[in-house]
Amino acid sequence: MQKLEILKALYRDAQILILDEPTQVLGVKGVGELFKILRSLRSVGKTIIFITHKIPEVLAIADRVTVLRRGAVVAGGSIGEFSADTLASYIVGEKIINPELFKPLTTNGSAAQDKKTALELSRIVTASTKEFPMALKDLSLRVYPGEIVGIYGVEGNGQKELFNVLTGHLPLKAGDLILGEQSITALPLRARMQRGMAFVGERQTQGFIASLSLWENVILSRTYDAALVRWWRIVLKNILFLAERVVEVFKVKIPNIKEPVASLSGGNQQKALLGREIAKTQASFYVLKEPTRGMDIKSTNFLHDKIRELLQRDAAVLVISNELAEILRLSHRVAVIARGRLAGILTPDEIQLNPQRLGALLGQ
Amino acid sequence: MMDILSTLTQHLFGSSYGIGQVLFRATPMILCALGASISFRAGLFNIGLEGQLLVGSLCGALAAGALSGVSAWLGLPLVFFCAFLGGSSFALIAGYLRAKRNVHEVVSTMMLNFVAIGLTNFVTKVFAVPETTHTSEIAPHLWAPRLSRALGIFEGSAVNILLFFALALAVLVFYVVYQTRFGLETKAMGHSSVVASYSGIDIDKRIFQVMALSGGLAAWAGLNFVLGYKHYFEMNFSSGVGFLAIAISLIAGNHPLIIIVVSLFFALLEEAALAVNVHVPKEFIQVLEAAILMGLLFAAAKKSRLKTA
Amino acid sequence: MLSVFLATLTASTTLILVSLGGISSERSGVVNIALEGMLLFGAFGATLGSFYGGPVLGILFGVLFGLALSLIHAAACVRFKVNHIVSGLAINLLAFGLCRFLLKSVFGSSSNSARVPGLPRITFGMDGGYEFPVFFLVAVAAVLLFHFFLFHTPMGLRLSACGENPKAAESLGISVNRLKFMGVALSGVLCGLAGAYLALDNHQFTDGMSGGRGFIAIAAYIAGAWKPWRSFVVCLLFGLAQSIEIFFQTVGVNIPVEFIQIFPYLFCIVMVACLARGTRAPQALGQV
Numbered sequence: 001m002q003k004l005e006i007l008k009a010l011y012r013d014a015q016i017l018i019l020d021e022p023t024q025v026l027g028v029k030g031v032g033e034l035f036k037i038l039r040s041l042r043s044v045g046k047t048i049i050f051i052t053h054k055i056p057e058v059l060a061i062a063d064r065v066t067v068l069r070r071g072a073v074v075a076g077g078s079i080g081e082f083s084a085d086t087l088a089s090y091i092v093g094e095k096i097i098n099p100e101l102f103k104p105l106t107t108n109g110s111a112a113q114d115k116k117t118a119l120e121l122s123r124i125v126t127a128s129t130k131e132f133p134m135a136l137k138d139l140s141l142r143v144y145p146g147e148i149v150g151i152y153g154v155e156g157n158g159q160k161e162l163f164n165v166l167t168g169h170l171p172l173k174a175g176d177l178i179l180g181e182q183s184i185t186a187l188p189l190r191a192r193m194q195r196g197m198a199f200v201g202e203r204q205t206q207g208f209i210a211s212l213s214l215w216e217n218v219i220l221s222r223t224y225d226a227a228l229v230r231w232w233r234i235v236l237k238n239i240l241f242l243a244e245r246v247v248e249v250f251k252v253k254i255p256n257i258k259e260p261v262a263s264l265s266g267g268n269q270q271k272a273l274l275g276r277e278i279a280k281t282q283a284s285f286y287v288l289k290e291p292t293r294g295m296d297i298k299s300t301n302f303l304h305d306k307i308r309e310l311l312q313r314d315a316a317v318l319v320i321s322n323e324l325a326e327i328l329r330l331s332h333r334v335a336v337i338a339r340g341r342l343a344g345i346l347t348p349d350e351i352q353l354n355p356q357r358l359g360a361l362l363g364q
Numbered sequence: 365m366m367d368i369l370s371t372l373t374q375h376l377f378g379s380s381y382g383i384g385q386v387l388f389r390a391t392p393m394i395l396c397a398l399g400a401s402i403s404f405r406a407g408l409f410n411i412g413l414e415g416q417l418l419v420g421s422l423c424g425a426l427a428a429g430a431l432s433g434v435s436a437w438l439g440l441p442l443v444f445f446c447a448f449l450g451g452s453s454f455a456l457i458a459g460y461l462r463a464k465r466n467v468h469e470v471v472s473t474m475m476l477n478f479v480a481i482g483l484t485n486f487v488t489k490v491f492a493v494p495e496t497t498h499t500s501e502i503a504p505h506l507w508a509p510r511l512s513r514a515l516g517i518f519e520g521s522a523v524n525i526l527l528f529f530a531l532a533l534a535v536l537v538f539y540v541v542y543q544t545r546f547g548l549e550t551k552a553m554g555h556s557s558v559v560a561s562y563s564g565i566d567i568d569k570r571i572f573q574v575m576a577l578s579g580g581l582a583a584w585a586g587l588n589f590v591l592g593y594k595h596y597f598e599m600n601f602s603s604g605v606g607f608l609a610i611a612i613s614l615i616a617g618n619h620p621l622i623i624i625v626v627s628l629f630f631a632l633l634e635e636a637a638l639a640v641n642v643h644v645p646k647e648f649i650q651v652l653e654a655a656i657l658m659g660l661l662f663a664a665a666k667k668s669r670l671k672t673a
Numbered sequence: 674m675l676s677v678f679l680a681t682l683t684a685s686t687t688l689i690l691v692s693l694g695g696i697s698s699e700r701s702g703v704v705n706i707a708l709e710g711m712l713l714f715g716a717f718g719a720t721l722g723s724f725y726g727g728p729v730l731g732i733l734f735g736v737l738f739g740l741a742l743s744l745i746h747a748a749a750c751v752r753f754k755v756n757h758i759v760s761g762l763a764i765n766l767l768a769f770g771l772c773r774f775l776l777k778s779v780f781g782s783s784s785n786s787a788r789v790p791g792l793p794r795i796t797f798g799m800d801g802g803y804e805f806p807v808f809f810l811v812a813v814a815a816v817l818l819f820h821f822f823l824f825h826t827p828m829g830l831r832l833s834a835c836g837e838n839p840k841a842a843e844s845l846g847i848s849v850n851r852l853k854f855m856g857v858a859l860s861g862v863l864c865g866l867a868g869a870y871l872a873l874d875n876h877q878f879t880d881g882m883s884g885g886r887g888f889i890a891i892a893a894y895i896a897g898a899w900k901p902w903r904s905f906v907v908c909l910l911f912g913l914a915q916s917i918e919i920f921f922q923t924v925g926v927n928i929p930v931e932f933i934q935i936f937p938y939l940f941c942i943v944m945v946a947c948l949a950r951g952t953r954a955p956q957a958l959g960q961v
Contacts, residue, residue, distance in 0.1 A: 130953065167562060190564035199562070206562035209555045220552055221563040229545045409758050465946045468895070470706050470758065472945070474888040475938040482935035489931075611766055614759055645777040650770030657763045658745070665753035 017041065018049045021294075023057060028324075028359060030154070035061050053296065055087050116180070118145045118285050118316035119197075124175035126161055132170050134158040136340045139175070143316045145284070148307070150331030151320040154362060158340040159320045163289050166318075167199055168192060179285065194224055198283035200274055200291055203266075207273045210262035214254060215243035217261050218276045242279065250275035251302070267299045274303055278310065286310060289320040304330055328352070336361040368640055375639045376632060382639075384511065384521025388593075390631035391523070392417075392585035394530040394624055396609030398537050399581030401618040405541065406574045407554035412458060412473025413582040414606025415480030420451025420583020421590045422484045425499050425597035426491065428590075432503035439506050447587055448580035454480065455579025456572060463568040469575075477606075485599050498598035508592035524592035526584075531624065533581070538620040550574055582606060611657045675803060677913075677920050682809040683874070685912030687712070687867045689812040691890035692897070692904045693819050694863030698743075700823070700899060701856025702836035702849075703750050704959045706761035707742065709887025710768030711861050715739035715868025717772045720878035721779065723789040731789065732869045739865020740858060742768060747857035751850050754961040765887075773880060786878040792870070808870045813905075815863070820901040832856055836955030885938065892941045896948035899955065907944065914940040 017038075023031045038048055038061060052058060058065055059079065066076040067090040075082075075090040121141045128135040136158055143149050153159060164170035165177070168189045177185045184192055193199075199221075201207055208217045219239050223229045228239050243257040250271045254264055261269055274291060277283065291307065292300040307330060310317055321327050327334055328348045336343045336358065343361040351358050375382040396413050403410035410416075424447030431439045458476055461467035491499045508524040511517055541547040550570055552560040561567050585605060590597050612630060616622035630653060637649035691708050698705035718738025723731030742764055749760040773783070780786040795805045823829040832852050834842040839849045864887070871886075872878050889911055897904030914937040921928055 169561070188564075188566065189562070190566060193564045201562055205558055207559065209552055209559050211555055212552070216548070216552075219548075220559070223545050223549055224564065229548065231545045232543075234543050234545070234548060409762070411762065461942065461946055465950065467942070467945050467949055468891075471888055471892045471895070472942055474885060475892070475942050478885050478938040479935045482931035486929055486931035607766060607769075610762055614762070645774060647770070647774040647777045647783070651767070651774045652770075654763060654767035654770045658749075658767055661749060661755050661760060661763055662753055665749070665755045 014046070016047045016049065018051070020051045021053070022050070023052065023054065028362070031057070053294075055084050058087065059084060115144050115146070117142045117178070118180065119143045119318070120176075120178040121165075122176040122178060124165060124177070125173045126165060126170055127173050129170075132161045132164060134161050134340045136161050136165065139340070139342055141335055141342060143285070143318055145314045145316050146311050147332045148311065148317040148319060148330050150327035150334045151318065151337050152324065152327045152334050152358075153322065153337035155322045157338050159289065159322070159337060161340070162337070163199075163201060163287065163320060166192075166197070166287050167201070190224055193221065193283075196282060196284040198277040198280050198286050200277050200286070200288045202289065203269055203273055208261045208269060211260055214247070214252075214257045214259060214261055214264075214272060215239055217272070218243045218246055218257075218279075221276065222280060246272060246275040246279050249279075250306070267295045270295055271299060271303065274306065278306055281313070284313075284315050286315060286317045287320070288317065290323075291319065291321070292323070292326060300326070338362050368643055372636055372639055376636060380518050381520045382635065384518025384523040386628065386631045386635045387518070387527050388521055388523035388588070388631075389634055390624075390627045391527045391530050391592075392588040392605050393609060393612055393627035393631060394534060395526075395585035395588070396582050396605055397612040397616070397623045397627055398530075398534060398620060399578035399585070400609045400613035401616070401620060401623060402537065402541075402550070402581070403574050403578040404613055405554050405618050406550035406570060407557060408459075408462070408571065408574055408578075409470050410455065410458070410473050410575060410578050411470060411607070411610060412455065412476045412480075413578065413585075413609055414602055414604065415473070415477035416451040416455045416579040416582040417586040417602050417606050418480045418484045418600075419454040420447045420449075420579065421586025422487060422499075422597050423447050423450025424583065424587050425502065425590045426487075428502040428506045429491070429500060431506065436505045440508075443506060443591070444584065444587070447583040451583025451586075452576035452580040455575040455582075459572050459575030462575075463571045481600065484597075488597060488599050493596075498594070498596045500596060502591065502595045504595075506591070507595055508587065510592065522593045524588070526588050526592055529584075533584075534620045534624050541620060546570075546573065582609075585609075608653065611653055615657055615660055675798075677916050679803055679805060680916035680919050681909060681912040683806040683912070684915040685908045686806055686809045686812045687871050687886055688890050688893060688908040688911055689905055690815060690863045690867035690870070691887055692893045692908050693815055693901060694860035694867070695891055695894050696823075696899050696901060696904060697819070697832075697863065698857045698860040699894070699958055700836045700955055701832050701853045702839060702955060702957050702960060703747070703853055703857050704757035704761065705743075705746065705857065705860055706758060706888070706891065707746050707764035707768070708860065708864055708890055709883050709885065710761075710765035711739045711742045711864035712868045712871070712887045713772055713881070713883040714742050714768040715865030716872035716882060717775060717786075717868075717878050718865065719869035719872045720786050720789050721775075723791070723873055724787060727790050728792050728873055731873055732866070735869025735872070736862050736865040739863075739868060740861040743857050743861020743864070744854075746861075747854045750857070750961070751853045756961070757959050769881075772878075776878065776880060780878075784880050788876050789873070791873045791876045806874075808874070811866075811870075816901050816905045823901065828852075833955070836957055839957050839960065889937070889941050892945045895952060895954075896945050898952035907948070910944065911937065911941060 022034060038050070042048060050061060062079050064076070064078050065082060065087070067074050067087065069090070121139055124136050124139040126132065126136040134157060139162070141149070151159060151162065161170055165172065168187065172185055176183050179192070179195055179197065182195070184195065204210065209220065219228050219242070228235055228242065240257065246252065247254060247257060252264070252268050252272045252275065254268065261272070264272070270292065277286065288307065292303050295303070304326070307317060307319070319327065319330055328351065331348060333345050333347055334351060335345045338361060346357065376386065377383065396417065399413055400410065424443050427446035428439070428443045431442055434442070454476065458469050458472040461472045462469045488497065488499060493500050508526050510522060510524045511527070512519050512521060514525060541551070549560065549565045552563065552565060553567060553570055557567055586602060589601050594601070608630065612623060612626045616626045633649050633652065637644070637646040691712055695705055695708055715735040715738050719731040719735030722734025746760055746764050749755040750757050776786060777783055792808065795807055797803050797805065823833065831842065831847050832855070834847060835849045835852045835856070842849050868883070871882060875882065890908070893907040893911055894904040896907045917936055918933045921933060
């Protein structure tokens with residue numbers, strides 16, 4: 001797909017190529033290929049402007065780098081003048097004391113797997129449709145309370161389908177979904193939420209209604225909650241209180257909660273979105289898809305901490321992401337998804353010690 | 365020109381008959397527009413109000429005929445119930461097609477409008493008083509009492525208690541829209557049904573409820589004529605109020621209380637058009653109404669463009 | 674049988690042209706439920722034109738009247754970002770109001786205009802009882818041309834791009850707004866042409882003569898997956914449904930006239946319910 005875009009641009013004899021976050025949907029192999037192409041384009045004299053927030057990529061491909069923060073240039077120069085730490089500190093704006101910040105945490109602890117399962121996906125099979133093209137084949141997974149399981153893969157290998165199986169939007173052709181002791185395959189989304197499931201999906205199409213106010217969005221996914229919304233009455237006092245709390249705890253920058261969500265920055269919206277779900281203290285199983293997509297380092301770390309806090313109340317978390325760093329930082333176990341199957345389960349340590357294993361699983 | 369204006373003001377504001385007629389015309393507008401507003405808020409463009417009005421009020425008329433032996437205290441609510449049932453069931457056809465077969469309601473409700481005309485014409489013929497195009501007259505105790513009889517005002521005008529009924533419903537709808545779970549969820553649906561469905565809202569259920577409500581309200585709008593004016597169902601009596609209600613609701617921003625104001629304004633225009641029909645064809649009013657809607661759409665859009673710019 | 678066939682062709686002609694117009698508008702990304710209004714207004718314009726200057730002027734006026742309304746819709750949706758469906762509803766109300774008002778003012782009647790000269794006819798059979806609708810060939814030609822335009826010319830492909838992914842189209846240098854205007858304007862021209870045929874074939878304009886055809890045409894292209902030839906076929910089916918009355922007359926079956934009247938509309942609903950499931954609308958349809 002990316003190659004198509006580049007081809008299109010070249011076909012029109014482009015001399016300057018501007019790429020905006022081009023590796024978002026590429027896997028490790030894809031990024032390597034892209035860089036090979038870019039280097040060869042550079043060698044014939046083309047100019048490439050590569051916009052990214054991923055420091056390793058900058059260090060790998062760039063000749064010169066310019067750091068922008070809040071619309072202003074804060075640093076620039078040839079790449080040799082910068083290291084990962086210095087780049088990071090310019091991006092974030094404060095001195096990074098802990099150089100370990102961008103290395104995955106190796107001690108994520110381990111969940112007690114002899115406990116009862118929080119959620120079981122049992123031999124899930126789905127049909128391929130226009131909306132959900134990657135059919136899931138015989139997918140099985142057990143998630144236990146108090147652990148974070150990461151689902152990692154190149155985008156387009158069934159993550160969207162998996163998410164929608166869990167929300168109930170994609171019906172099962174075969175297999176079963178079991179929450180705790182009970183099969184929830186036949187239950188609609190609201191019933192699943194009432195039994196303790198919480199979801200964070202794609203912000204603009206599954207999370208927020210941008211034209212509505214923040215407080216309305218905060219209760220949007222819990223209108224069944226009788227403390228907030230009775231069928232005959234909206235309990236405004238409780239709702240506003242809840243919205244204020246979310247804003248406070250999650251440091252959402254917003255003038256007041258009656259403002260439409262569209263007026264917030266993307267990062268703040270994402271914080272609010274996770275906030276409203278994490279605020280559901282009764283929720284015991286979280287499904288988070290790309291929870292920190294497009295966010296800066298500081299906010300990403302902040303949300304990762306908040307996600308880890310969920311473990312303290314013995315919740316189970318499923319994180320679906322194609323950002324390897326995020327997966328490695330958060331997960332106790334990593335399930336690799338490829339072509340609609342779970343190709344294998346590794347721990348973050350195993351992945352770091354032996355990256356080829358990951359590549360092998362992805363390539364299946 | 366000046367004497368046109370003076371006859372107009374005299375008729376509209378000076379005579380109690382004129383005021384009464386304006387209120388009489390406004391009553392079905394309010395009811396129908398409330399129905400439109402409920403569905404528009406939910407993102408469902410129910411343009412079949414005209415047909416739902418016909419089907420529902422025919423059911424009401426037939427029920428009234430069958431219940432002529434029943435006292436008014438029991439009979440009248442039953443008539444209202446039957447009318448509501450007729451209108452909402454008819455609207456639910458489109459609701460079902462939308463929810464389960466993804467048929468866009470603009471197409472289905474419009475088609476059903478034509479079906480309604482044919483259907484009600486046929487059924488009326490079956491029950492009609494010979495040599496006429498209407499059903500038999502409803503027993504007097506089941507008429508909607510005219511205000512001229514009940515309160516001694518608006519002599520000669522057909523305005524009846526349905527006016528108060530409509531006003532009360534507007535307040536009720538206002539409460540429902542802003543204070544209940546139904547209102548919140550349908551509002552969310554109207555903004556983005558995809559996000560609403562991922563928020564756990566049962567879209568199909570709300571589609572059914574919304575269509576049923578709007579169809580039922582349209583049916584009640586027809587009762588203004590059937591119970592309050594001619595006291596029978598006459599073929600094609602509705603003269604487009606179902607479509608006008610669409611304009612009213614849009615102009616009022618789908619707000620139930622503003623709908624009352626806009627309906628009164630349009631009723632005023634229509635009554636005025638009738639009064640000056642000698643000088644200006646009354647059809648001009650329809651152009652005016654559409655032009656007002658069009659103008660407001662452009663103006664509102666311009667305002668929001670400036671805001672975001 | 675032959676008369677049913679010929680009646681089908683006649684009835685489908687209007688539907689085909691309107692349906693093409695709908696495809697033109699929606700493929701560029703603008704929802705257009707004002708087809709009914711543009712059809713009616715075009716019909717009136719044609720009547721007016723023919724009244725004053727014969728059928729040729731009639732067709733010209735018909736097209737212009739349809740175009741005029743479509744430009745309002747285009748301005749509202751593309752420039753002013755009004756909700757497409759709301760704008761369409763408003764245009765319909767405007768069209769109906771204008772037609773009624775002008776009908777009264779110009780022709781002095783609330784129901785129909787004066788008789789106006791129509792289009793040249795080709796008749797055959799004994800007593801010239803059968804007529805072949807020449808305009809049907811115009812409709813077929815229109816489908817051919819439009820299909821070629823949409824799928825085999827750069828401009829047509831760019832038009833589709835606007836309706837599928839306007840942001841991507843913009844980034845490629847396509848003037849999305851201009852193409853949307855064009856798509857909507859073309860729908861106005863086609864509806865106006867269809868209205869001209871409707872009125873001139875009838876030799877007069879009657880109140881509400883569009884009879885829901887604008888919406889039936891919408892159903893046709895939804896069922897036809899926004900593709901010209903498929904919609905053509907569905908329009909033929911709908912035309913057949915409208916001609917069913919003749920069939921029953923010739924067969925001599927005694928069905929209440931109301932049922933025959935509502936049959937085309939019911940048929941339309943059933944068709945859309947069955948065929949609309951698999952079809953996919955242009956991705957960015959309705960985006961403001």
